[in-house]
Amino acid sequence: MFKRRTDWTRRGGGRVRLSFEDQPIEALEGDTVAAAVLSSNPGFTRTTPVSGARRAPYCMMGVCFECLMQIDGVANQQACMVQVREGMVVRRQLGESPDEPGANSAPRAGGDHGAD
Numbered sequence: 001m002f003k004r005r006t007d008w009t010r011r012g013g014g015r016v017r018l019s020f021e022d023q024p025i026e027a028l029e030g031d032t033v034a035a036a037v038l039s040s041n042p043g044f045t046r047t048t049p050v051s052g053a054r055r056a057p058y059c060m061m062g063v064c065f066e067c068l069m070q071i072d073g074v075a076n077q078q079a080c081m082v083q084v085r086e087g088m089v090v091r092r093q094l095g096e097s098p099d100e101p102g103a104n105s106a107p108r109a110g111g112d113h114g115a116d
């Protein structure tokens with residue numbers, strides 16, 4: 001679905017290994033977490049708190065907040081604003097932040113505030 005616009009084997013910089021949902025992925029130094037995860041074709045990277053609708057990074061510039069993921073155990077990280085680091089552990093954010101009551105539980109009845 002997504003592929004790099006440049007030949008990444010020719011681009012300078014080292015490779016970085018991280019994981020997304022316990023699967024190893026590889027990126028280049030300077031990549032954002034969102035770009036690295038999208039290049040692994042994850043399908044979705046979060047679900048909405050109310051309806052459980054699946055979402056993925058959209059704007060890639062810090063505006064839409066569709067890229068929220070758990071990065072190294074910290075929820076609500078804008079993955080398009082975070083650069084990859086060796087050994088990062090990235091997970092989908094399912095529903096609310098795990099720091100909030102009821103987080104990652106079944107979707108609640110009713111609709112989200114945004115469009116689904």
Ligand code: FES
Binds near residue numbers: 068081
């Ligand atoms: S993709 Fe829009 S804020 Fe990250």
